[in-house]
Amino acid sequence: MTRVYLDHAASTPMIPAALQTLLELSGQVGNSASLHGSGRAARRVVEESREQVAAALGAHPTEVIFTSGGTESDNLAIKGMAWAARAADPARNRVVVSAVEHHAILDPAHWLHSAQGFEVDEIPVDGDGRPDIHMPFLGPDVAVASLMWANNETGTLQPIEDLVDAARTTGVLTHSDAVQAVGSVPVDFGASGLDALTVSGHKLGGPIGVGALLARRGLALTELAHGGAQERARSGTMNAPAIGAFAVAVEAAVADQSTFAARVGALRDHLVAGILASVPDATLNGGSDRLPTHANITFPGCGSDDLLMLLDASGVEVSTGSACTAGVPQPSHVLLAMGRSESDASSSLRFSLGRTTRADDIERAVAAAADAVRRLRHQ
Structure with missing residues (x-):
């Protein structure tokens, strides 16, 4: 795969x-x-x-x-x-x-x-x-x-x-x-x-x-x-x-910065739109003035570690936040500082795109995220 x-x-x-x-x-x-x-x-x-x-x-x-x-x-x-x-x-x-x-x-x-x-x-x-x-x-x-x-x-x-x-x-x-x-x-x-x-x-x-x-x-x-x-x-x-x-x-x-930003930014926007359409109660974190590469999304009621593992099993690799704190069972200090609840801060994933990201990667990620949320909510 x-x-x-x-x-x-x-x-x-x-x-x-x-x-x-x-x-x-x-x-x-x-x-x-x-x-x-x-x-x-x-x-x-x-x-x-x-x-x-x-x-x-x-x-x-x-x-x-x-x-x-x-x-x-x-x-x-x-x-x-x-x-x-x-x-x-x-x-x-x-x-x-x-x-x-x-x-x-x-x-x-x-x-x-x-x-x-x-x-x-x-x-x-x-x-x-x-x-x-x-x-x-x-x-x-x-x-x-x-x-x-x-x-x-x-x-x-x-x-x-x-x-x-x-x-x-x-x-x-x-x-x-x-x-x-x-x-x-x-x-x-x-x-x-x-x-x-x-x-x-x-x-x-x-x-x-x-x-x-x-x-x-x-x-x-x-x-x-x-x-x-x-x-x-x-x-x-x-x-x-x-x-x-x-x-x-x-x-x-x-x-290559300007060319890269335009291309990957469009893919990032497509990813966000697809996830928010598939999971209507999901929310985007960080406002509109962001890097073109990043999308941090909260999936209410779904533990971020559980989501990550389901996505990984489907072949989609994302993170729950900083790689330097991966495996630490604590909500994101960044999201908490932004006023998010502990529950929401523990239900968020970071999708970060790069030079190897392609349009079909986005389609697979959107489908995998929607499927993972459905499975967690209907256990």
């Missing part, structure tokens, strides 16, 4: 050009920190990739810090910026995040509270999952504020401009997790005014285990790990093959 993969927000297939680059570079020996010919060749891959990523995302090459992926980048941003800001000004002892952030942001923020004595504020969101940044959260005691570019569960686009404008008046450092956004909507780091931004390879057609933190020139960052300082504020041997493939994927995703 051919399977329908609608979990691209968790991980999307590598594009052929990135896979080819990864395979070619993996056959070459050389540590990019070594001074001999093989080391210099590996270093050339890293630096040329840095230039590619910077050009695609509106950054200067010196602002690109290669990491192992989104989680490391988020941790380096939240902890590294908070530590550096407090070291420069002890009064800056507060971290501000939105209530719907990925756990790669929420967990390090709350760790800073429990282990380092920082105060943490979670900005509440409205029913569409958007915070009001104009609320009095960004005072002169704030070290760093982080707001994702687009939510990973609902796809809701966030008011990044409002964050930057509000932070500018009090000198608060700003960061955005743009893992879900790059390749789906325009993302320009320089134009955004942010101090730091997170990107991940396997969300946009690159390899798993590689990503980047874009960090403004002159931004002070305290290292998470010590032992080489191969990258600015980041130690560890550079994974030149993965970095090369990542750069190819970023460049391709950005170049």
